[in-house]
Amino acid sequence: MTTIQIREVVERLVAASQRKPGAPEIPVVLDAGYDTPHIAHLRDNLPVEILGRLRSAxxxxxxxxxxxxxxxxxxxxxxxxxxxxxxxxxxxxxxxxxxxxxxxxxxxxxxxxxxxxxxxxxxxxxxxxxxxxxxxxxxxxxxxxxxxxx
Known part of the structure; x- marks a missing residue:
């Protein structure tokens, strides 16, 4: 679900000409409640950089x-x-x-x-x-x- 939301936001940014080809990756910041490694794995070539707080475990x-x-x-x-x-x-x-x-x-x-x-x-x-x-x-x-x- 989170990866779908991230994809939709990136698509809206591109459609609104807010992100041009070759621009730096978009930082996506996640709290410890999200599975940061799993979301990073599922990003499917999206131009995003996943930043997340990992659980202590x-x-x-x-x-x-x-x-x-x-x-x-x-x-x-x-x-x-x-x-x-x-x-x-x-x-x-x-x-x-x-x-x-x-x-x-x-x-x-x-x-x-x-x-x-x-x-x-x-x-x-x-x-x-x-x-x-x-x-x-x-x-x-x-x-x-x-x-x-x-």
Missing amino acids: HVMRRPAPSHEEFRPAAQARRDDPAPWGAEQAVTAANTRLHWKATAQAWVRLHPRLTRRAAWLDHDGPLPIIEGTVIRLVVQKLPSGGDNKPL
Whole structure:
């Protein structure tokens, strides 16, 4: 259903001449309630870039090594990204409300998919859907609540 809505919006943008051929991809931002990897898989050559907040239960893996370097794929959750190795980008800034905020990014990670929910009726092997994972950690929350990484 969500992919149908995304397709309809893109078609309306094209019909209204709001998106020209060769223009950058349209960012589509999804909250954790959506299955971001599944929607990215179903985008069917739409000129969109899917950006979504993953549920904390998502297990992310590094790219599989070549056959010559066979080793188990490293996987981690957002609360312990150590198995992903060194991040490809990191930045930190002091903020008024959160004190120190740190963002880290890993490229070419993919979620470990299982034949449940959206993938239950998928024919053939489950796809590898690579993307960039950005992890944000703040030193404190203004409310004093638990500052889990996003």
